[in-house]
Amino acid sequence: MKNLTIALDVMGGDKGPLITISSAIMAVEQQANLHLILCGDENIISAELKKQSFSKHPRLTISPTTEVVEMTDKPSFALRYKKNSSMRRALDLVREGKAQACVSAGNTGALFATAHFVLKTLPGVERPALITSLPTHGQDRHVFMLDLGANVFCDANVLYQFAIMGAVMAEQVDGLKQPKVALLNMGEEEIKGSDHIKLAASELAANPEVNYIGFVEGSDIFTNKADVIVCDGFVGNVALKTCEGVARLVYEKAKDFFNQSFFARLLGKLLTPALKKLLKSLNPDQYNGASLIGLRGIVVKSHGNANAKAFYSAIMEAVKEVERQVPDKIKAKLEQGLLPRP
Amino acid sequence: MKNLTIALDVMGGDKGPLITISSAIMAVEQQANLHLILCGDENIISAELKKQSFSKHPRLTISPTTEVVEMTDKPSFALRYKKNSSMRRALDLVREGKAQACVSAGNTGALFATAHFVLKTLPGVERPALITSLPTHGQDRHVFMLDLGANVFCDANVLYQFAIMGAVMAEQVDGLKQPKVALLNMGEEEIKGSDHIKLAASELAANPEVNYIGFVEGSDIFTNKADVIVCDGFVGNVALKTCEGVARLVYEKAKDFFNQSFFARLLGKLLTPALKKLLKSLNPDQYNGASLIGLRGIVVKSHGNANAKAFYSAIMEAVKEVERQVPDKIKAKLEQGLLPRP
Numbered sequence: 176m177k178n179l180t181i182a183l184d185v186m187g188g189d190k191g192p193l194i195t196i197s198s199a200i201m202a203v204e205q206q207a208n209l210h211l212i213l214c215g216d217e218n219i220i221s222a223e224l225k226k227q228s229f230s231k232h233p234r235l236t237i238s239p240t241t242e243v244v245e246m247t248d249k250p251s252f253a254l255r256y257k258k259n260s261s262m263r264r265a266l267d268l269v270r271e272g273k274a275q276a277c278v279s280a281g282n283t284g285a286l287f288a289t290a291h292f293v294l295k296t297l298p299g300v301e302r303p304a305l306i307t308s309l310p311t312h313g314q315d316r317h318v319f320m321l322d323l324g325a326n327v328f329c330d331a332n333v334l335y336q337f338a339i340m341g342a343v344m345a346e347q348v349d350g351l352k353q354p355k356v357a358l359l360n361m362g363e364e365e366i367k368g369s370d371h372i373k374l375a376a377s378e379l380a381a382n383p384e385v386n387y388i389g390f391v392e393g394s395d396i397f398t399n400k401a402d403v404i405v406c407d408g409f410v411g412n413v414a415l416k417t418c419e420g421v422a423r424l425v426y427e428k429a430k431d432f433f434n435q436s437f438f439a440r441l442l443g444k445l446l447t448p449a450l451k452k453l454l455k456s457l458n459p460d461q462y463n464g465a466s467l468i469g470l471r472g473i474v475v476k477s478h479g480n481a482n483a484k485a486f487y488s489a490i491m492e493a494v495k496e497v498e499r500q501v502p503d504k505i506k507a508k509l510e511q512g513l514l515p516r517p
Numbered sequence: 518m519k520n521l522t523i524a525l526d527v528m529g530g531d532k533g534p535l536i537t538i539s540s541a542i543m544a545v546e547q548q549a550n551l552h553l554i555l556c557g558d559e560n561i562i563s564a565e566l567k568k569q570s571f572s573k574h575p576r577l578t579i580s581p582t583t584e585v586v587e588m589t590d591k592p593s594f595a596l597r598y599k600k601n602s603s604m605r606r607a608l609d610l611v612r613e614g615k616a617q618a619c620v621s622a623g624n625t626g627a628l629f630a631t632a633h634f635v636l637k638t639l640p641g642v643e644r645p646a647l648i649t650s651l652p653t654h655g656q657d658r659h660v661f662m663l664d665l666g667a668n669v670f671c672d673a674n675v676l677y678q679f680a681i682m683g684a685v686m687a688e689q690v691d692g693l694k695q696p697k698v699a700l701l702n703m704g705e706e707e708i709k710g711s712d713h714i715k716l717a718a719s720e721l722a723a724n725p726e727v728n729y730i731g732f733v734e735g736s737d738i739f740t741n742k743a744d745v746i747v748c749d750g751f752v753g754n755v756a757l758k759t760c761e762g763v764a765r766l767v768y769e770k771a772k773d774f775f776n777q778s779f780f781a782r783l784l785g786k787l788l789t790p791a792l793k794k795l796l797k798s799l800n801p802d803q804y805n806g807a808s809l810i811g812l813r814g815i816v817v818k819s820h821g822n823a824n825a826k827a828f829y830s831a832i833m834e835a836v837k838e839v840e841r842q843v844p845d846k847i848k849a850k851l852e853q854g855l856l857p858r859p
Binding site: 328408412442445 | 652653654656666669670701703704710711734735736737738739740748750751752754755756757758759760761762763764765766767769770771773774784787788791795
């Protein structure tokens with residue numbers, strides 16, 4: 176791909192430009208064909224770029240805005256009254272075709288609502304979904320999981336669409352052929368779970384284009400049993416955050432253990448870097464970002480308290496999705512008659 | 518409490534009497550006022566007791582049955598056609614007042630359905646719930662969580678009743694005063710989540726007898742923010758099993774790390790016992806059992822592949838609940854006008 180342009184919501188996130196500008200500089204230094212449009216307060220951005228001696232970088236452009244979506248703004252409020260915000264501008268640039276993706280660490284609810292309104296869903300997609308990858312057993316392996324909280328409840332149709340969308344992500348981003356798709360349930364038996372999950376299961380099973388392997392349980396998320404795990408946003412959000420909570424608990428318990436004696440403290444010093452690395456990977460939301468898929472454009476959400484490295488990872492995730500043309504691939508799959516229902 | 522009688526489903530679980538008899542012997546040896554009724558195949562039980570030189574123990578009685586609920590039996594099938602099973606007998610003994618509690622490692626769905634049918638729910642309780650405790654930050658601290666899978670979906674009334682029931686468990690089993698009760702949600706803000714969760718929240722907030730602290734997220738389960746966390750069975754089951762899955766993943770990743778070099782292998786040898794202990798505590802379902810509460814009797818469920826120590830722990834959990842008279846306390850709380858709704 177020749178040129179890549181990505182719009183950044185520079186003001187979003189707990190620390191805004193202090194973090195996002197550093198990440199932007201890292202990204203353009205790393206990726207020679209990447210152009211970034213920095214949406215936000217012109218004075219702040221100019222000052223920050225100057226401080227970091229990057230005032231006149233040919234691939235960093237400022238798109239000045241006057242408003243900021245606060246972390247406490249209600250989605251409907253942001254959507255209606257913050258039309259000149261950095262978040263809105265970044266999404267508008269994607270809609271206008273001036274950028275190929277948007278990255279934001281801002282207010283999650285506002286980003287979902289605004290992205291949905293500005294970009295619209297792809298034909299055949301009722302709802303966008305939040306997707307990320309989680310580590311699994313083995314070296315450098317992982318699983319895609321969706322929805323992680325964009326929708327409270329998802330009916331059978333929506334779960335079905337998410338399964339198709341998730342499979343496209345696994346194919347395009349990870350290069351998997353016929354990724355194994357599963358529905359997250361409270362048991363593996365066919366009789367388990369809610370009616371809408373059972374309906375989604377029977378429709379996925381009837382579709383020869385999807386490599387649907389059945390139900391999996393929470394304990395199977397990390398075992399490579401499936402490449403794509405589909406659930407509603409409530410369940411996915413609880414699972415993702417439970418994962419984060421367990422990681423933190425293991426870290427705390429390990430710290431307690433390593434404080435028990437001089438010898439244990441020594442062991443602790445030796446092992447802490449490896450432990451931190453593992454536990455960070457169990458907090459993907461915070462460290463790698465998550466993507467909002469099913470829209471007519473690419474939107475990557477970085478965590479509100481992401482550091483510069485995490486926001487950089489989110490930008491590189493957006494680069495990957497642009498290069499692999501994820502929305503076009505989803506659209507094509509849906510048009511291939513994979514969604515026979517209205 | 519003078520005498521305690523508990524009925525055991527000896528035939529339940531993947532290994533049945535091979536495990537459960539050893540646990541029964543450990544329990545009566547440990548607890549001088551405990552009488553156990555061993556429900557199951559008389560020949561097998563007698564042979565196993567003889568093998569372990571406990572043929573004539575005065576506090577081990579056999580209640581002979583001819584059928585076994587298989588792990589693959591559908592709940593409705595077990596309920597209708599296995600009336601002379603060890604599981605059914607153990608529950609019947611509780612209903613008849615001949616035992617004060619039942620412990621089973623058998624087919625979970627069948628146990629729920631049969632316990633619900635045989636024992637009935639307490640007045641004011643619409644549905645029984647599966648509850649267990651999970652470890653939290655700090656030494657020997659934990660949190661009660663319910664429902665863990667007895668019910669797929671729970672409406673506001675049921676969530677409200679679960680909150681009361683969970684608070685009684687925390688008060689009676691852990692001796693906490695005014696335990697902090699929370700609803701598990703996909704965010705802490707009041708506007709988040711489904712309508713039935715918001716309704717349950719407003720009703721709990723309006724009840725001065727409940728120390729309701731609001732919504733918590735999956736990442737808060739382990740932080741001591743709440744003493745009791747309430748959710749529907751689907752979400753609770755996914756959260757519990759995700760917890761188990763992360764524990765196994767951490768163990769696998771640690772093993773990989775410890776295999777990298779001679780020095781790492783040495784470290785691994787030193788740390789494996791501590792690591793195993795921590796990760797076991799994150800698998801409470803398997804190691805301590807879970808209780809089915811809201812019924813007119815005490816039912817403790819041990820994991821299907823529980824070992825003798827785990828099944829012993831489940832018996833001791835039942836002892837504790839009998840001593841603290843958990844069902845009576847739940848009944849009293851509900852009668853105190855805590856459930857004004859029909």
